[in-house]
Amino acid sequence: MKLKVLPEDFVVKELARLPLREKGPYRVYILEKKGWNTIDLLLRLAKARGLPYRLFSYGGLKDRHAHTFQYVTVRHPLDLTTEEAKFSLRSIGWMDRPMGPDLLKGNEFALTLRALSEEEVSRIMRRVDEVRGFGYPNYYDDQRFGSMDRQMGLMAERLLKKHYNGSLQIYLTGIYPEEKKEAKERKLFFREHWGDWATCLSRAKTTMERKIFGLLTEKPKAYVEALRLIPAEELSLLFSAYQSFLFNELLRRILEDLGLxxxxxxxxxxxxxxYRRLDRKQLVYLDSLSLPLAASRMEFPDAMSERHFTAILEERGLRRGSFNLRKVRQAYFKSTPRKAIIFPADLHVHPAESDELYPGKQKIRLSFKLPRGSYGTMLVKRLIMP
Incomplete structure (x- = not known):
């Protein structure tokens, strides 16, 4: 099976409740894009118009390898309507507040699965019926863990353990698959020369690299002060990645504990x-189950989930109080509930067709809706699993 061969094979449209006004301090836009991630594109737009990036707000990040539609606000009266080959920005009105995740209801997906054999088509159709009846686990998918270095792990865990040097090293030297060759080589250089701050500064390229290595050149042990230079929004994303990691681990253990x-x-x-199927008792339990994201204050739905979470923290050398950071405070861990399993709304499968890109193979088009924060790619994993 192949997914995202073309941007049009993965279409995502935000579903939102927008309190539009005839006039207001925030101009509202629909951002349509292909081949861009949300932050990089907004940074480009801000720079092109000479506006501070902080004036731009969005509800969610959208995949680079997709055709996406999302809502953006800019706190500025200038009409930034733009039309280019791989993106467009179209003004649709005004609001009294910035765009944010709380305004999102979810996302509408239209996906094309390609290069399928007849056997794969048949299996996917059976899996669709299973998902309609029993839902599937609401994991965070791989794209949530883009900030995880394969060798050193997640930056937030080191920070929670007060390993300030180590967390800063992951932040500045973590290597990720989608990065360009030059960036990977530069980070390897930093890793090899870690502690020799003047040498690292000589190869620094980004603004943040220059700031941090410049500080460490003057104050070699100022790791906490360096961590405080990380922008709040960026640090929040790093914290969210670790919360997602812990949520997935907790959900795995609960499913195993149920004997599925x-x-x-x-x-x-x-x-x-x-899982493929659930008995009635399992279905009722999981459908009603919401698990908290990790923070110092959490509310668990039952003793089993709390017991498993406590065990996870102990294994990783943490406790709940670890999430109450005292030295790095520009971002924080907030606990919100997340459904353990989900049922896609309006799940429709179009009849299989010949795949024009892969002769002798077939393609299937799916359309469905998911709540905010749930991943269409996770549904695909469920449908094509062995």
Whole structure:
């Protein structure tokens, strides 16, 4: 099976409740894009118009390898309507507040699965019926863990353990698959010369690299002060990645504790365990179950989930109080509930067709809606699992 061969094979449209006004301090836009991630494109737009990036707000990040539609606000009266080959920005009105995740209801997906054999088509159709009846685990997918270095792990865990030097090293030298060759080589150089701050500064390229290595050149042990230079929004994303990692681990353990027959699908931050069917008691329990994201204050739905979470923290050398950071405070861990399993709304499968890109193979088009924060790619993993 092949996914995202063309941007049009993965279309995502935000569903939102927008309190539009005839006039207001925030101009609202629809941002349509292909081949761009949300932050990089907004940074480009801000720079092109000579506006501070802080004036731009969005509800969610959208995949670079997709055709996406999302809402953006800019706190500025200038009409930034733009039309280019790979993106467009179209003004649709005004609001009294910035765009944010709380305004999102979810996302509408239209996906094309390609290069399928007849056997794969048949299996996917059976899996669709299973998902309609029993849902599937609401894991965070691999794209949530783009900030995880394969050798050193997640920056936030080191920070929670007060390993300030180590967390800063992951932040500045973590290597990720989608990065350009030059960036990977530069980070390897930093890793090899870690502690020789003047040498690192000589190869620094980004503004943040220059700031941090410049500080450390003057104050060689100022790791906490350096960590405080990380922008709040960026640090929040790093914290969210770790919360997602812990959520997935907690959900895996609960599914195992229920004695379900599970199939493992590999993931960059651990396997995704999927069930095929549930008995009535299991379905009622999981459908009503919401698990908290990690923070110093959490509310668990039952003793089993709290017991598993406590065990996870102990294994990783943490406790709940670890999430109450005192030295790095520009971002923080906030606990919100997340459904353990989800049922795609309006799930429709179009009849299989010949795949024009892969002769002799077939393609299937799917359309469905998911709540905010749930991943269409996770549904695909569920449908194509062995």
């Amino acid at each position: 027959e599970l199939t493992a699908v590999p993931g960059v931050a651990g396997p995704y365990l999927f």
